[in-house]
Amino acid sequence: MSGLGARVALVVVSFVAAGAGWFGARQFGGDATPGTALAAVDLYHCPADGSRSVGQVHAGDEVWLIGVTDDRWAVIRNPDNPDRPAWLPLALVATAASAGDLPQLTCGQAVATATTTLTVTTTTTPTSASASTSSPVVLATSTSTSSTSTSTTSTTIATDTVPPTVTVTTDRAYLYVRSESAPCSSEDSLEVAIVVADPTVPLSIRSIVATWNAPGGPQTANLVPVGGNRFSLEVAANGPAAGETPLTLTATGSDGAGNVGTGQTVVSLRNPGSFGCAG
Amino acid sequence: MSRSRPRRIPVAIIIGAPAVMLLVGGTVGWFMRDDASSERVSKATRSNSPIATVVGAPLPTALDSMVPQRPLPPAANPAVIDPASIIGLDTAGVIEVPAAAALDLPLAPGGSATPVDPVTREAVQPTSPYAPSIGEPILSDTPPEIASPPSTLAPKDRTVPVASGPEVVEPNFTDACMADPSTCAGAPGVVRDALATDGPPLAALQVSVPVAGAEGFAGLCDSVEAGVVPDPFLTPSTRPTIAVFVNQPSTLALTGTWADGTALAKTTMITLSAHDAEWKRAWDDDHVQRNIIACVTLPLDDVRAHAGGGIAELRADVVAISATGRADVTGQLTLNVPIDGNDTLFAERITITNRGEQLLADGILYPTVHVHYAFLDDGVIPAGSGLDPATLHVYDEHALVEGADCSGWAVNQQGRDRTSSSSYTVVSEQRTIAGRSRTVTVVDGDVYLDPSLPGGWQGYFCMRLSATDDETTKAVTLALRGATVRSPRTANYAVSVLLAGADYPDDWQLRASWTTTKGVVLCSSALLSNAPVAGAGGAHGATCDTIARLAPAGIVVGITAIDAAGVPLPVVSVRQPVNTAYCNPDDPFGFVGDGCNPGFTQPYDVPLTSPAIDNGDVESVRVVLQVSRTAAAGAMWQDPSHVWKIGAITAFAY
Numbered sequence: 029m030s031g032l033g034a035r036v037a038l039v040v041v042s043f044v045a046a047g048a049g050w051f052g053a054r055q056f057g058g059d060a061t062p063g064t065a066l067a068a069v070d071l072y073h074c075p076a077d078g079s080r081s082v083g084q085v086h087a088g089d090e091v092w093l094i095g096v097t098d099d100r101w102a103v104i105r106n107p108d109n110p111d112r113p114a115w116l117p118l119a120l121v122a123t124a125a126s127a128g129d130l131p132q133l134t135c136g137q138a139v140a141t142a143t144t145t146l147t148v149t150t151t152t153t154p155t156s157a158s159a160s161t162s163s164p165v166v167l168a169t170s171t172s173t174s175s176t177s178t179s180t181t182s183t184t185i186a187t188d189t190v191p192p193t194v195t196v197t198t199d200r201a202y203l204y205v206r207s208e209s210a211p212c213s214s215e216d217s218l219e220v221a222i223v224v225a226d227p228t229v230p231l232s233i234r235s236i237v238a239t240w241n242a243p244g245g246p247q248t249a250n251l252v253p254v255g256g257n258r259f260s261l262e263v264a265a266n267g268p269a270a271g272e273t274p275l276t277l278t279a280t281g282s283d284g285a286g287n288v289g290t291g292q293t294v295v296s297l298r299n300p301g302s303f304g305c306a307g
Numbered sequence: 308m309s310r311s312r313p314r315r316i317p318v319a320i321i322i323g324a325p326a327v328m329l330l331v332g333g334t335v336g337w338f339m340r341d342d343a344s345s346e347r348v349s350k351a352t353r354s355n356s357p358i359a360t361v362v363g364a365p366l367p368t369a370l371d372s373m374v375p376q377r378p379l380p381p382a383a384n385p386a387v388i389d390p391a392s393i394i395g396l397d398t399a400g401v402i403e404v405p406a407a408a409a410l411d412l413p414l415a416p417g418g419s420a421t422p423v424d425p426v427t428r429e430a431v432q433p434t435s436p437y438a439p440s441i442g443e444p445i446l447s448d449t450p451p452e453i454a455s456p457p458s459t460l461a462p463k464d465r466t467v468p469v470a471s472g473p474e475v476v477e478p479n480f481t482d483a484c485m486a487d488p489s490t491c492a493g494a495p496g497v498v499r500d501a502l503a504t505d506g507p508p509l510a511a512l513q514v515s516v517p518v519a520g521a522e523g524f525a526g527l528c529d530s531v532e533a534g535v536v537p538d539p540f541l542t543p544s545t546r547p548t549i550a551v552f553v554n555q556p557s558t559l560a561l562t563g564t565w566a567d568g569t570a571l572a573k574t575t576m577i578t579l580s581a582h583d584a585e586w587k588r589a590w591d592d593d594h595v596q597r598n599i600i601a602c603v604t605l606p607l608d609d610v611r612a613h614a615g616g617g618i619a620e621l622r623a624d625v626v627a628i629s630a631t632g633r634a635d636v637t638g639q640l641t642l643n644v645p646i647d648g649n650d651t652l653f654a655e656r657i658t659i660t661n662r663g664e665q666l667l668a669d670g671i672l673y674p675t676v677h678v679h680y681a682f683l684d685d686g687v688i689p690a691g692s693g694l695d696p697a698t699l700h701v702y703d704e705h706a707l708v709e710g711a712d713c714s715g716w717a718v719n720q721q722g723r724d725r726t727s728s729s730s731y732t733v734v735s736e737q738r739t740i741a742g743r744s745r746t747v748t749v750v751d752g753d754v755y756l757d758p759s760l761p762g763g764w765q766g767y768f769c770m771r772l773s774a775t776d777d778e779t780t781k782a783v784t785l786a787l788r789g790a791t792v793r794s795p796r797t798a799n800y801a802v803s804v805l806l807a808g809a810d811y812p813d814d815w816q817l818r819a820s821w822t823t824t825k826g827v828v829l830c831s832s833a834l835l836s837n838a839p840v841a842g843a844g845g846a847h848g849a850t851c852d853t854i855a856r857l858a859p860a861g862i863v864v865g866i867t868a869i870d871a872a873g874v875p876l877p878v879v880s881v882r883q884p885v886n887t888a889y890c891n892p893d894d895p896f897g898f899v900g901d902g903c904n905p906g907f908t909q910p911y912d913v914p915l916t917s918p919a920i921d922n923g924d925v926e927s928v929r930v931v932l933q934v935s936r937t938a939a940a941g942a943m944w945q946d947p948s949h950v951w952k953i954g955a956i957t958a959f960a961y
Contacts (some may be wrong), residue, residue, distance in 0.1 A: 034316060038324055045325040046332030069498055070364050073914050081364040085480060087500035092482035094493040094909060095881070099378035099507075100370065100474050111912040119503045121375040125494030126510070132861065132882035135913060141357070176568020197434075211720075223438040225826075232831070257441045266457065 071114040074135035075101050083108055085116065093123055095133030103133045145257045192226030192283040194291030196236075202296035203275075204305070205267030212305035216296065218261040220251060224281030226289070233257060233281050234288065240275040240297050251277075265295060272296040377503055380407055380510035381596070386634050386949040387859070387887055388515050388552050389666055392598045394582045394589075396527055404729045405434045405753075410703040412733055412748055414684050420733040424705055428775075437669060437727055439759045439857050444821070444833040446846040450803030450933045454905040468649065492907035507594050511761045512555045514627040516638035516949065520548025522601055522660045523753060527601035529917040531579045537606035544679050544751070545655055546609040547619070547642040551576065552598040555629040559601045565613040566620035573595075576601040577627070588777040601627075610644050616955050617646040617656070637894065639947045652772075654747045655681035657788050659768050661951040662753055664795055664856055664887070670825040671753035672856035672887060673727060674794040676951055678705065684735075684746040687774050687785060698777040701748075701785070704753055705729065705770045707756050713769035713789035713959040725766065758856050762796035769959070787961040789955035796889050798855040798902070798938040805848035806835040807910065808929030813838045814871040817878075821851040822865070823858040824882060833881065848931075855887045856927050866913075868928055878928050884935065891943035906934040 037132060053073040070081035075097065085091060094113060095103035102121045105137045106114035113133060158250040192290040222233050238249040238261055246267045251259035267273070300306070367373035402420050404410055420787035422431050484491035507781040520528040521544050529543035529548055536546060549561060559576035578601045589595045613619045621644045626635045643658045650656065657680035664672040687701050688694045704717075711722025731752040738747045756764065769789035773782040807851055811817070817835040822828050833849030853862065861882040868876040888902030914927045941948030 038316065038321060042324045042328035045329035072366060075366055079366040080362070081366075082362050085498050087498050088478045089498040090485050091482040091494050091496050091498060092484040092491060093496045096379065098375040100374055104496070105482055105484065106495075107482070109912060110483065111910045112927075113911060113913065117377075117502070118377050118379075118496075119373040120499045120501075122497040122499050123379075123494055123496035125379060126382045127379045128384075128884045128886060129494045130379065132880075134880040135878075146681045168654075195438075215656070221440070222436070256437070267794075273818060280381075 036055050036182065048218065069116050069120050071104075071106065071116050073112070073114065075115045076135075079306040081104075083114065091121065093121065093125060093130055095131045097133055119195075127294075169281045189285070189287060190226070190288040191289035192224045192281050194279050194281045195225070196277050196291045196293040197221045197223070197279070198277050198293060198295055200295070202272065202298055203261065204298045204300045204303070205265065206262060206264045207300035207305050209300060209305040212298075212300040212303060216262060216300075220259045220261055220277055220279075222257050222259070222279045222281065222291070224283070224289070225256075226283035226287070227250075236277065236279040238275055238277050240267075240273055242273070267297050268299045270299050271302050272298040311753050323351055352392045357745070372583070375502060375504075378507045380508055382884060383511070384888055384916060385513060385515045386889075387510065387664055387666065387672065388598055390467055390550060392550060393527075394585050394597050394599055395530065395579070396524070396600075400728045400732055402733065403433050404731055405431055405581075406704075406726045407726055410731055410733070410750075410752075412703055412750065414687070414699060414700045414701060414734060414746075414748065415735065418735065420731065422593050423702070425702070428702075429665050430954055434728070437671065437758070438827065439829070441618070441670075441828050442830040442852060443475070444819070444832060444849040444851045446849050448805075448847045450805055450848050450931075451801050451851055451935045453805060453908065453933070453935050453938065458688065458895050467499045492909045504605075506775075508597055509631060510554055512553065512557065512627060512629045512632045512634040514559070514634045514636045515552040515638055517549050517551045517561075517623040517625055517640050518638075518663075519545065519640050519642050519660055520550045520604070521643060521658065521679060522662050523549075524548075524550050524600065524602075524622070524750070527600055528604070531577055531582075531602045532604060533945065534544040536604040538604075541607065541645065542655065542749075543683075544677075544681075544749070545643070545645050546604045547607060548602055548604040548638065549576075549621075549642075550600055550601055550602045551625050551627075551636070553578075553627050553629070553634075554596050554598055555631060556586055556599060557601070557627040557629040559625055559627045561623060561625055563621050563623040565622075567613055569613060571605075571621065574603055574605075575920075577604045601817045602697050605642075606781065607644060610642055614644050617644055618642070618955065619644060623892055634834075637943070639943065639950070641953070652686045652785060653680055654683050654738065654745075655679070655749070657770060657786075657956055658958065659790050659792070659953050661953060663950055664797075665753065665755065666859065667755070669827075670823060670858075671827075672859045673758050674718070674856070675753050675755050676707075676761075676792060676949070676953070678752045678754060678768070678770060678772075679750065681736075681747050681749040682772065682785075683740075684748055687772075689774075689783060689785065692774075692783050693779070694774055694783065695776040695778060699774060700776065701772065701774045702782065703731075703750060703772060704750075705752065705768070707754065707766055708769050708789075709764070709766035711767075713767050713771075713787055713957075714961065716767070716769050717771045717784070717787050717959070718961055722766075725757045725760060725764070727755040727757045730792050756794055759854075760794070761857075762794065762798075762854065764794040766792060768792045768953075771961070787959045788956055789959055790956050795950055796938070796941055796948045798886065798889065798936055800855060800858075800862065801849040801850050801852050801863060801935040801937070802883065803848055803931075803933040803935070804833070804835065804864060804866060805931040805933065806837065807847075807931045808912075808927075809837065812835050812871065816869040817930065818865075818869055818875070820865040820867075821853070822863045824860040824863060826892070827857075829853045829858060829862065855885050859887050861885055864932060866928075866930055879911060881932055882943055883932070883934055888938075889948040890938040890940050891948055892940050894943040902938055903940075904936055906936040910935045 068084040068086055071083040072079045073082050091104040092100050093104055096118055100118060101115045102118040103113045103115055106112040139148040203218040204214045207213045222236060224233060236251045236259055240247050244266055249263055251261045254260045274294050276292055276294050279293050280288055280290050318713055364929060368758040386515040404422040408422040408431045411421045411423045414419055419434060426834060485495060486919055488495060488659050515591040525543035528548045560573055562573045562578050563571035579598055582599045586597055586599055588596050610619045621642060622639050624637045630685050660677045662675040662677045662721060666672055688696060706716055706724040707726045708716040708722040709725055715721035729752050736747050737744055738750060753871045761819040767789045771787045775782040818832055819835060830851035835847055835849060861884050864881045864883060866878045868878050892902040910931045912927055912929045
């Protein structure tokens, strides 16, 4: 092997060898594998439209989950401020937690945004994969005239003009005017339960009253709360002269948007003397 | 004249020069390589402060591709299995019976039972959905204390391992809770280096507590065992069958100890390959992990040898092994065995069995007993009654009675029926009995107790069978049977919201509400404030007391700030998981459901970032959510907390 060409070839081959050595050492000498670089994950204060990241964590960081939002977001203690929740994709967190370990957390802004989501889910068929999970329950806010800039919230308020459903149920279909004689004495009190149903909470019972007609004219009686949504009714006097007469129980309830609904049920008010009980 | 020939390059240089250059290049490349370990060292020497320097990146708009959903596995609960998740369980043909209604039983094949008013005998319609009474929150500046956890929490060797991230990456940040996880509410996690794309994880193998097959699963077990049972002459409902549910295809073995101390020989439980195939299809196609039933029927003579009064008590140990792991569970169960006798009315005696707590469509867990009996259609006319067979009707009335026994309830209208509702199936069959073909009406019912009653409610389950015809005004009682019952216990929850920030303006308020995931209000809303004047708002904190079975899917705590002008600003909504398991210190596997969990305290410093807020007055709200969970210690062996305790069936005078 001789000549200028041979020398040039030798130089070229030497540099190629140097390059190969450099590449090989870089490629195989490092212990980092593709995909394990310290990738940054953005954190959000609230994953709603228009949100911007407030910080980052990195692959391998050991974080503490305090909740989830749907199946999409993990909520962790913010590394900057442990009491402040921070959101990042749940698919980017390896955890042994189950759904029973973590609360579903929805921040205020997401609550407002999710209002629209909930409406959508009622008109669409969820996929089987997501059917096993629950949508976050949205607590709609009450009527406000100054929250016009919160479009989603005000939309909810504006659309809820439907009064709540008020259901009145009793533990018996009749009651006796107060009696000291058995067995009527054991049935001279009526327990009334009122259920106010509406998606816009808070719901409240506003009134409950009993009305009936007696020989002396129209009669009314108030009910006594016995706990929760249950009330007790007793009629001391002014019942029917004989037999029984319809007694109407009328209840009103309101929803979180201020709509008022009414419910009624009718029972029989009995004269004890007509049913084998001494007056 | 000669030309000088060029000198030949020595072979050593031809080989050596590239080799030296290769070595030089390799050396340079080595020092320039990607060396994570060196970076680890440098980062490990830093403080634990995060690298939170990059802010302001917008939330991805294409969320489904950028932030795919990845559900967590469902919570483990070996005592409550959603019927809808059980493969092969047929719930068709169920008759819904409102509270205090009777069931008009057909006496002809093909007839259908209907719920009727027990007095007027007219058909009744299903009542409106059950609504629990609304509690009143307790206003207080100090929420109730959280009890110390009992000693039955997970032993160290069975603690669920903490998930680990890529091993090659050293954490740059480690949350302080990692040092002592027991002091923090929540769970540990490690940030991945890439999105998990392998679908939702498979929940770990779980085997339910064993139940008697007669507790509503007789038909399903019959199909699983395909008639290959020790005593095929017994109807499925009267066989001493044991069933469990597993959330993965598994092989299962059963051992146990009878109440008399005798050991039950190890036996294999049977599953249906078609159910395994359906489980695989549901998982592959829908990523839904359903439950598979496994059954075994014991020889009648073996069970009868350990029974008294037709009831045999067994402490059963079940071991399941699947492709992913092993699980075991122990439970106490009651097996009913047929009693020899010459009953002219009942072809199969009435049995009342435990069905634990059943999750109904309204999302509430109802304490449930299962009632089963079969009567001979030609035995329902008592001698001398004068009932007309042509217009005969037989009625079933049933009740969970408190304050009276069955005679008091049926004869003297005493006591109070605490039945919420019930669902029945009624089948008319032709059977050959003593060589004669006779019509038998088979009745199976699930009777639901008012779920708002406290755990451990005690009373009587009563069943009256009566008959009447078009001419008779007063029904003739055919049978009045019943038993003492005690319902499963349930954990109490005290969920408190505390306004903790002293810088929250006095003229602002914080509204706390408590509902179920179905929107049922558990407690009235409470207004909290820092206002020093009583009446301007409320206290700093409010507590809602409720029970686990009313909100098994979680208690939704809504927190809304209300500014000085009365404008509500949603702050945060927390759906707190509810643990319906109970605390049994003698349950070696109780930590699976962690029924002894006493609760937690979780502070939230929630920013008010709603676009509606532009007044700059309040940047955040600091609230503390506290859950105090109470499940007084029960006993797994002598007095199982998660099941009904049911006495012997008794005939009552009428």
